[in-house]
Amino acid sequence: MERKIVSFLQKWKNDIIRKPLVIYGPKQIGKTFTVLEFGKNEYKNVVYFNTTNYAKLLDIFKSEKSIDKIIVNLSVLSLETILPNDTLIVFDNVNDIDIIKGIKLFGNSNNQYHIIVITSRRENLSEFKGVELQFKAMYELDFEEYLWARGEKQLANLIRDSFQKRKTCPFHQVALDLFHEYLMVGGFPEIVTSYLNGFNENQINALKQKIMDAYIKEIAFNKNLIDIPRGIEVLSSIPDQLRKENKKFQYGLIGYGHRAKEYESSINYLVSNQIVCRSYKITTIKSPLSSCREEESFKLYLLDDGLLYSLLNMNIKDITKDDNLRETLYENHIAKTLIEAGYSLYYYQSQGKAEVNFVIQNRMGQIVPIEITTKLMSKAKSLSVLMKKFTVQEGYRVTENNFSTKKDIRYLPIYAIFCLNDNKI
Numbered sequence: 001m002e003r004k005i006v007s008f009l010q011k012w013k014n015d016i017i018r019k020p021l022v023i024y025g026p027k028q029i030g031k032t033f034t035v036l037e038f039g040k041n042e043y044k045n046v047v048y049f050n051t052t053n054y055a056k057l058l059d060i061f062k063s064e065k066s067i068d069k070i071i072v073n074l075s076v077l078s079l080e081t082i083l084p085n086d087t088l089i090v091f092d093n094v095n096d097i098d099i100i101k102g103i104k105l106f107g108n109s110n111n112q113y114h115i116i117v118i119t120s121r122r123e124n125l126s127e128f129k130g131v132e133l134q135f136k137a138m139y140e141l142d143f144e145e146y147l148w149a150r151g152e153k154q155l156a157n158l159i160r161d162s163f164q165k166r167k168t169c170p171f172h173q174v175a176l177d178l179f180h181e182y183l184m185v186g187g188f189p190e191i192v193t194s195y196l197n198g199f200n201e202n203q204i205n206a207l208k209q210k211i212m213d214a215y216i217k218e219i220a221f222n223k224n225l226i227d228i229p230r231g232i233e234v235l236s237s238i239p240d241q242l243r244k245e246n247k248k249f250q251y252g253l254i255g256y257g258h259r260a261k262e263y264e265s266s267i268n269y270l271v272s273n274q275i276v277c278r279s280y281k282i283t284t285i286k287s288p289l290s291s292c293r294e295e296e297s298f299k300l301y302l303l304d305d306g307l308l309y310s311l312l313n314m315n316i317k318d319i320t321k322d323d324n325l326r327e328t329l330y331e332n333h334i335a336k337t338l339i340e341a342g343y344s345l346y347y348y349q350s351q352g353k354a355e356v357n358f359v360i361q362n363r364m365g366q367i368v369p370i371e372i373t374t375k376l377m378s379k380a381k382s383l384s385v386l387m388k389k390f391t392v393q394e395g396y397r398v399t400e401n402n403f404s405t406k407k408d409i410r411y412l413p414i415y416a417i418f419c420l421n422d423n424k425i
Contacts, residue, residue: 001193004144005023005034009035009038020134021117021133021136022094022135023035023116023136024137024138025139025274026275027218028188028189028214029138030140031138032118035090043087046088047074047089049092051096058096067111085112089115090118093118094117097127097128103117103133121221122274137274137340137342139336140187140304141189143333143415144156144418155178158171159416164419166403166405172402172413175416176400176415180319183305184306184319185306186304191204208310211307219235222269224265233263234267238300240253241299242328249300260296270300275303277303277335278301279299280295281348282348283350283351285348285367285389286390299347308328331357334358334417338420345360350385356371356383369383371383371396372398374400387409394409396410397410399411399412403416
């Protein structure tokens with residue numbers, strides 16, 4: 001299964017100032033498989049360590065402070081010869097700071113050993129930080145990667161070409177139908193592979209439940225025991241939060257009398273570990289957008305469309321017939337895709353009822369508003385009002401129609417959200 005991160009890994013391998021690489025991301029998204037497949041294709045051999053309950057490995061990093069001695073001990077422990085520049089060393093499920101301290105030795109000077117660290121707990125990165133390491137986030141398959149897995153790479157290229165050249169996509173309906181399929185399946189590699197191999201809906205739902213159980217288990221690693229049930233409550237409430245017309249997170253949906261302060265730590269834990277993503281409310285537009293956000297007003301989204309699809313108890317007919325549910329999935333998809341592209345999320349709401357679903361700011365400082373316009377919102381005017389009020393140069397309306405441009409607004413089909421990255425807007 002082709003993944004976008006592989007091109008990054010190839011550049012990392014050839015970098016003359018290469019550092020040990022920490023790949024972080026949620027569980028079950030294919031981190032380990034992708035790294036091992038990369039090692040198999042790019043190196044003479046791969047030496048793999050699963051650090052979970054591996055006392056001997058921990059002893060090596062605690063006792064040895066020399067790169068040469070560490071390599072000798074790792075070779076003995078793995079029963080593999082570690083070759084300079086020709087062996088990929090992989091440390092999986094890393095959560096121990098002592099292991100990271102030992103790995104950092106390889107980043108203090110140019111060396112010939114290629115090391116990748118894999119972790120699913122993003123909160124660890126605050127302890128792992130340092131100039132000796134390089135970091136890279138990884139997520140589940142986006143829609144473009146899903147098309148690749150389906151053998152539709154030419155269609156993916158046509159969508160990108162249409163976006164870049166501002167022209168209509170010749171296979172618009174095909175792309176839209178496949179996108180609706182993606183919303184049902186989601187981007188977890190195991191589920192994608194199973195679906196493409198003919199698994200039925202009940203089997204797919206069983207796999208999704210297994211992944212949800214893994215995320216709930218991940219919440220149990222929270223150091224504050226009180227926040228564990230609260231985190232599960234927040235996660236479980238998200239489908240109902242997003243089903244509302246006003247999708248702002250409301251603590252009352254969790255239970256009567258619950259207060260924001262009680263759940264602040266739990267929500268931060270879910271966000272920091274990439275289990276959910278958060279979009280803050282803003283009522284004005286200025287740079288940087290972070291200076292405008294209202295800390296107490298936000299929306300939460302799931303980082304996989306397929307999980308949300310199942311938690312909403314949807315079937316494939318609902319995507320085409322239920323405008324409310326379809327719009328909910330669209331909004332969640334845009335949120336998680338923008339997060340994967342590295343953006344911070346905001347939504348604009350005026351003192352009246354005007355709301356623009358997303359406002360982002362790229363590395364060049366350009367502010368870009370994004371409004372969803374479905375059948376239910378075919379006469380939406382919030383985007384135009386925002387752009388005029390705050391002198392924003394260009395905005396996007398996400399629709400179910402083909403690519404087009406009217407004045408300063410680009411109309412983008414929902415399936416083309418993956419084109420919105422810093423290199424393209």
